[in-house]
Amino acid sequence: MSDITRFGVSLKSTLLDKFDRLIEQSGYKNRSEAIRDLIRDRMVAEEWISSDRETVGVFSLIYNHEQRELNKTLTNIQHRYVDIIVSSTHIHIDHHNCLEVVILKGKSSLIKKITDELASTRGVKHGKLIMTSTGSDLD
Ligand code: NI
Known part of the structure; x- marks a missing residue:
């Protein structure tokens, strides 16, 4: 100590x-x-x-899977950023609603760009980004 x-x-x-x-x-x-x-x-x-620092984001989104093309659009966006998206989990909340949690690691500017794109996709009811950290500079 x-x-x-x-x-x-x-x-x-x-x-x-x-x-x-x-x-x-x-x-x-x-x-x-x-x-x-x-x-x-x-x-x-x-x-x-500082947009070029490597950091970590946890993004959640809620959407209705019955909305036409929405599921496909969200998946297509995520496939474009496989180098940044570390993990993605899909949970069926009820008959209509889905929750997706996406973990991203990379430059903060790019994480914001991707999550803005996901959140602003038509039919997404709620998107929220937790801006956290790799933790490497916090001790
Ligand atoms: Ni679902």
Whole structure:
């Protein structure tokens, strides 16, 4: 643990009280872990701003499989990006609706392009991208 550095932070006590309440509600045992997570979250956001960094996205989409050509269109888009799409899972939610979860690894700009294309396909009811990270720069 010799690479651990301790540092002091100055802030208004009212703000610290609010922060302490917030992190307690979220289940944190101490401020350090909460602050580490905030820092990592900001660093991941930065990965997504610099468009040529390799990163990871988890994309979910909900659609009605009975919509004409929709299934085929979504599959065709995914086949165009086999180098970026690491995994894709299809779940039949009910008689009409399908959930697809697509995991992508590559440049953030390309991940956004692919997931925008999937989400904006006519008939897709909901598409949501979780912008996460390879984790390699987070320690
Ligand atoms: Ni299905």
